[in-house]
Amino acid sequence: MATDADAALALRPQPGPQHRYLATPADIAVAGGSKYGGKSYSLELDPIRFIVPSKKYPTGVKGFGGVIFRREYPEIVAEGGLWDTSMLIYPYIGGTPHRSSVSWTFPPHNVRIKFSHMHHEDDRIKWEGAQIPFIGIDQAEQFTAKQFWSLVGCNRSTCGVRPRMRLNCNPDPDCFLRHLMGWWIDPESGFAIPERSGVVRWFVRVEDREMWGDDPEELERETGKKPLSFTFIPSSHHDNPIGMEKDPNYEAKLDALPLVERERKKGKTVTLADGRVVSIGGNWNIRETAGTIFQRRWFPVIPAAPQCTRWVRCWDRQATEAAKAKGKGSWTVGLLLGQTAEKPPRYVVADIVRLQGSAYEVDEAIRNTASQDGGKVEIKFWQDPASAGKKEAQYSIAEMAGYVVSAEREVKSKATYARPVSSQAEAGNILVVRAPWTDGFLLRLENFDGTDKCVSDDADALSGAFMELTLNKPKIAGVLR
Numbered sequence: 001m002a003t004d005a006d007a008a009l010a011l012r013p014q015p016g017p018q019h020r021y022l023a024t025p026a027d028i029a030v031a032g033g034s035k036y037g038g039k040s041y042s043l044e045l046d047p048i049r050f051i052v053p054s055k056k057y058p059t060g061v062k063g064f065g066g067v068i069f070r071r072e073y074p075e076i077v078a079e080g081g082l083w084d085t086s087m088l089i090y091p092y093i094g095g096t097p098h099r100s101s102v103s104w105t106f107p108p109h110n111v112r113i114k115f116s117h118m119h120h121e122d123d124r125i126k127w128e129g130a131q132i133p134f135i136g137i138d139q140a141e142q143f144t145a146k147q148f149w150s151l152v153g154c155n156r157s158t159c160g161v162r163p164r165m166r167l168n169c170n171p172d173p174d175c176f177l178r179h180l181m182g183w184w185i186d187p188e189s190g191f192a193i194p195e196r197s198g199v200v201r202w203f204v205r206v207e208d209r210e211m212w213g214d215d216p217e218e219l220e221r222e223t224g225k226k227p228l229s230f231t232f233i234p235s236s237h238h239d240n241p242i243g244m245e246k247d248p249n250y251e252a253k254l255d256a257l258p259l260v261e262r263e264r265k266k267g268k269t270v271t272l273a274d275g276r277v278v279s280i281g282g283n284w285n286i287r288e289t290a291g292t293i294f295q296r297r298w299f300p301v302i303p304a305a306p307q308c309t310r311w312v313r314c315w316d317r318q319a320t321e322a323a324k325a326k327g328k329g330s331w332t333v334g335l336l337l338g339q340t341a342e343k344p345p346r347y348v349v350a351d352i353v354r355l356q357g358s359a360y361e362v363d364e365a366i367r368n369t370a371s372q373d374g375g376k377v378e379i380k381f382w383q384d385p386a387s388a389g390k391k392e393a394q395y396s397i398a399e400m401a402g403y404v405v406s407a408e409r410e411v412k413s414k415a416t417y418a419r420p421v422s423s424q425a426e427a428g429n430i431l432v433v434r435a436p437w438t439d440g441f442l443l444r445l446e447n448f449d450g451t452d453k454c455v456s457d458d459a460d461a462l463s464g465a466f467m468e469l470t471l472n473k474p475k476i477a478g479v480l481r
Contacts, residue, residue, distance in 0.1 A: 011045065011092060014242060017235035017279060018042050020198045021166075026231040028152075030140065030181060032168040033192055033234040033281025034267025038243060039168035040085050040138055043068060046166050047113060047134045051106045052093050062109040063159030066134030069151070071142040073117040076102060082115055082138055118143065124150035133157035133164070140167040145176035149205075152228075171264040171284040178284055183212065184232040190285025192234040194270050194278045202227035234281030236267025258422040260288050288415050294445040294459070298425040299432045305350040306431075308338030310474060313351075313373060314380040314464035316457045317362055331355065332362045333457040334369055336377065337465035347424065347466060349432045352441055352458070363399065370403050380468045382460060383407040406472070408464060415450025418459050421466040430462075 013019045018038050021031045022045060032039045050061040068082060076082045086104065090097070090113070095104040103114040113134075118124060124147045135155050137143060155163040169177055171190075178185070184196050202216040204225040213219035219227045237243070237250060244250060254266040263283040271277050286292070314337070318330040336351040353369050355362070370379060379400060410417075424430055432438055441458055448459040 011048070011089060013042065013045065014038060014240065016239045017197070017233050018239065021233050021235075022046055024198060024200065024231050024233070026200045026229040027155075027163070028165045028167070028228060028230045030167045030169060030177065030230075030232045031235060033171055033232075033284070034236040034265050034279075038240040039235065040082060041088070043136045043138060043166055043168055044082070044086055044089055044113075046136070046164075048089070048093055050134070050161055051111050051113075060106070060109055060111060061159050061161055062111075064109075064111050064133050064157075064161055066113045066136065067130075067132050068113065068115050068136035068138060069143075070115070070117050070138045072119055075139075076115045076117060086113075086115075118147050121146055123147075127151065127154050130154045131156045131158065133159055133161050135163075135165045137165070137167040140169045141172040141175040141177055143176075148176055171282040171286075173285055173287050180210070180230075181232045181284075184234075185284050187285075190283040191268060192232065192280040192284075194272060194280050196232075197278060197280075198231055198233045200229050200231045202229050204228070234267075234279050236269065236279045236281055238267065238269050239279050256423055256427075258293065258419045259426065260286055260292050261419060288450040290447045290449045290454075293415065293418050293422050293448055293450055294425060296442045296446045298428065299349075299430055299442060299445075300428060301432050301434050301438060302348075303434055305338060305348045305433050306340055308348060308350075309341045309345075310339045310469060311350075311373070311377040312337055312380055312465045312468045313369065313377055314382070314461045314468065315366060316382050316460040316464065317366075318356070318457070330455075331457045332357070332365070333461040334366065335458065335461035335465055336373065337462065337469060339469045344429075346429045346431060347421075347469065349430065349441070349462065351433070351435070352437045352461075354437070354457075367399070370400060375403060378404040378406070378468065378474065380464055381405070381407045382464055383409045404474070406468070408467070413450065414448075414452065414456050414460060414463075417463040417467065418448070418450060420470070421463055424466070430466075 013022050017031065021029060021042050031042060047066045050057060050064045053059060070076050070082060083102065087097070090104045093106060095106050097104055101114070102116070103112055105112050121144050127150065132154050133156070135151050137148070137151070140148070152165065155165050157163045172178065173190070183201060184192055186193050201212055201214060202219050203210045203212045204219060204223045204227045206223060206225070211219065211223060213227070216227045216229070237254065254262060257265060263286045265282050267279060267282045269277050269279050313334050315332065315334045318332045331354050334353040335349060338348040338350055340346045340348065353365065355365055357365065370377070421430065432442065444455055444458045445462070448454055448456055
């Protein structure tokens with residue numbers, strides 16, 4: 001049974017950005033710009049002002065309701081996700097949970113707050129015609145511009161409450177928010193301008209572009225359209241003392257992120273002229289480019305491989321014949337990575353095989369390399385996500401009878417797979433044996449930018465081998481995942 005003290009503690013916003021986010025009168029407010037600033041809690045706390053009794057609404061608001069969106073459904077119900085956060089808030093105001101529909105209802109008017117997702121861009125069509133007084137978007141940078149503007153059109157109300165949208169986000173220079181929040185972000189540094197935090201501005205949409213102004217009446221006279229108000233309130237883990245008290249090592253976890261993720265998600269604080277310390281969130285300009293995922297200086301080069309407890313050779317396989325490639329095209333790369341016995345372990349790039357050849361020549365090279373490596377070296381293939389890729393992987397496993405073989409479907413971006421090994425490399429934990437291939441390998445890693453357009457064969461092979469060593473247990477037979 002929750003006590004009044006429990007409820008007061010659970011429902012009280014923390015001073016600073018969280019309080020300003022809940023207090024702003026803007027039609028559309030965006031919070032965040034880094035990790036662990038209490039964004040999701042604030043998002044779910046916002047609509048209760050229209051549910052619990054108050055002087056303005058003695059019995060709450062009849063007809064009020066809200067939907068809080070996340071791009072993927074599993075992220076709603078995952079451990080520590082939106083549903084778990086709602087359990088820290090809504091029981092204290094008499095809410096009844098409905099797990100099957102991922103929603104809550106509240107007395108006395110049976111007001112409903114629902115959680116939903118919008119995985120595909122066309123999922124927005126299902127909400128056309130909806131009338132939603134409160135719309136929340138968690139991790140808004142993952143949504144498309146079409147999805148966002150479609151939801152703006154659904155943000156309507158007949159219950160007497162002015163419709164409101166509340167978003168939270170982490171920085172992403174390529175998402176629709178970067179353009180929308182341009183006035184609040186320093187174009188040179190990529191960080192939020194502290195003096196503009198929480199400042200409300202107005203805009204109208206004219207021929208799919210926004211016209212902004214500081215005076216809504218003047219903007220309406222110029223355009224003949226009613227403007228909407230908008231604001232951005234940056235925050236970071238520094239603004240979440242309750243969370244940091246529960247997890248005092250969280251900053252160390254942010255420091256362990258790869259360079260680009262760390263710049264975006266760690267956030268910063270600055271001291272203003274009046275002595276106030278305020279958050280400016282993370283970097284909205286930085287993106288993965290050559291030299292930000294891997295840097296040559298991160299990799300210690302050693303004369304010989306130390307003793308390792310486990311070895312994996314990962315193949316990023318292509319079928320590009322050298323005669324036809326004329327120096328271009330993709331290469332088949334087989335990278336041998338070992339895991340040392342140290343605690344925590346380090347990892348050793350001990351050998352690389354690179355070739356351009358026909359499918360037969362590639363298969364022959366893989367068999368010959370496996371014979372030279374011996375049966376204790378596990379073999380891993382990257383598998384194309386299409387059905388043809390699965391058949392190819394099954395064939396490869398069958399052809400490698402007698403060896404420990406697995407295949408991994410490539411369903412995420414190359415940069416996503418590279419980030420974990422990038423973190424270890426920056427910490428100096430990826431060693432490279434001095435060999436004729438070493439300089440070329442390090443040069444190609446440094447030129448890797450995570451996109452499909454760059455030369456990624458070596459980075460893909462390294463990422464795959466590292467993932468196998470760190471996430472999957474040793475195997476005794478061919479496995480297809």
